[in-house]
Amino acid sequence: MSINVISCTKCGQRFEKLQKNDEAETMECPNCGSTEVIKEISSFSTCGAAPAASPYSGG
Numbered sequence: 001m002s003i004n005v006i007s008c009t010k011c012g013q014r015f016e017k018l019q020k021n022d023e024a025e026t027m028e029c030p031n032c033g034s035t036e037v038i039k040e041i042s043s044f045s046t047c048g049a050a051p052a053a054s055p056y057s058g059g
């Protein structure tokens with residue numbers, strides 16, 4: 001399960017919505033109730049920064 005970030009094109013309200021199973025569901029803006037919304041990004045776990053290259057070379 002992932003969380004999608006939805007952006008309303010009417011009022012610009014941004015809200016998150018849980019991604020359900022592959023089931024077509026009409027998304028409505030909780031602010032103005034418009035269905036003119038677009039999916040911005042999918043929130044995924046970004047914990048853990050990439051291992052920075054150590055300046056020290058292995059001996």
Ligand SMILES: [Zn+2]
Pocket residue numbers: 008009010011012013029030031032033034
């Ligand atoms: Zn809206």
